[in-house]
Amino acid sequence: MSDNLVSTRWLNDHLNDVVIIDASWHLPAAKRDAKAEFVSQHIPGAVFYDLDAGAATNTTLPHMLPAVEKFSADLLALGVSKNDLVVCYDSAGLFSAARLWWMLKSFGHAKVAVLDGGLPKWERDGFSVATGVARPKQSSGFKAQLDLSKVQTLSDVATAIAAKSAQIADARSASRFHGEEPEPRPGVKPGHMAGAFNVHYASLLNADGTLKSGQALRDAFESKGIDLNSPIITSCGSGVTAAILSLGLTELGTTQHSLYDGSWAEWGASGEDVVVG
Numbered sequence: 001m002s003d004n005l006v007s008t009r010w011l012n013d014h015l016n017d018v019v020i021i022d023a024s025w026h027l028p029a030a031k032r033d034a035k036a037e038f039v040s041q042h043i044p045g046a047v048f049y050d051l052d053a054g055a056a057t058n059t060t061l062p063h064m065l066p067a068v069e070k071f072s073a074d075l076l077a078l079g080v081s082k083n084d085l086v087v088c089y090d091s092a093g094l095f096s097a098a099r100l101w102w103m104l105k106s107f108g109h110a111k112v113a114v115l116d117g118g119l120p121k122w123e124r125d126g127f128s129v130a131t132g133v134a135r136p137k138q139s140s141g142f143k144a145q146l147d148l149s150k151v152q153t154l155s156d157v158a159t160a161i162a163a164k165s166a167q168i169a170d171a172r173s174a175s176r177f178h179g180e181e182p183e184p185r186p187g188v189k190p191g192h193m194a195g196a197f198n199v200h201y202a203s204l205l206n207a208d209g210t211l212k213s214g215q216a217l218r219d220a221f222e223s224k225g226i227d228l229n230s231p232i233i234t235s236c237g238s239g240v241t242a243a244i245l246s247l248g249l250t251e252l253g254t255t256q257h258s259l260y261d262g263s264w265a266e267w268g269a270s271g272e273d274v275v276v277g
Helices: 008-013 034-040 068-077 097-106 118-124 154-163 214-222 242-251 263-267
Strands: 019-022 086-089 112-115 167-170 232-235 257-260
Touching: 008 118, 086 097, 086 118, 097 112, 097 242, 112 118, 154 167, 154 232, 154 257, 154 263, 214 242, 232 242, 232 263, 242 257
Parallel strands: 019 086, 086 112, 167 232, 232 257
Antiparallel strands: none
């Protein structure tokens, strides 16, 4: 394991030593109920975190970071204590778990990792699953404190683009990045930000859904034009898969990176410039 990733075998050996959170989330078009799927099948001892229910309530943008008080209350209810190692996973392999990993990091919880390969790899490796409603343990205390350096707003990103002070790494597919297909959310224009680099989140993953490592992971960024030694802002459709890029950058030891929370759901519906092609 690393500070940010654990293997299925490691987790199976430490089920009672960590807090396991299923952070599964699916695009609306998939018409899947992540919470219902959790009840029917999850890693033993896991609890479920709903990225939508846990989001900010003062905006129409999807799953934006909540207020610190709300996040603290939600994590307390899930049984997370300030000194716990939290392991996040999802039912897709590595898709939405990185979003909760990034949220916890941004809210000051240093001890958090992602299950490499998620539930699909857990099952392929032959480990058992549980059913039913989660029963959180009692928390001894959890208090969030937001690190603003990890989060970018629309105005922050617009300023960075104008000043050329940071690179924008967009995790969406090439067809969405180039505006070749309509955006899934009404009122959001297709295309990308001026000067952005398209680093599709799937390019960071191995065939088994685990995160690439070493030179292969570096190549996923550098082959798209990203300078890993300069500031980077990760973005995507709504701030979920951008966190996979953030996880990859963290694994590479890159410290000058942050995430645009509103991502394209906000930018594409704003009056900011959009590039197509």
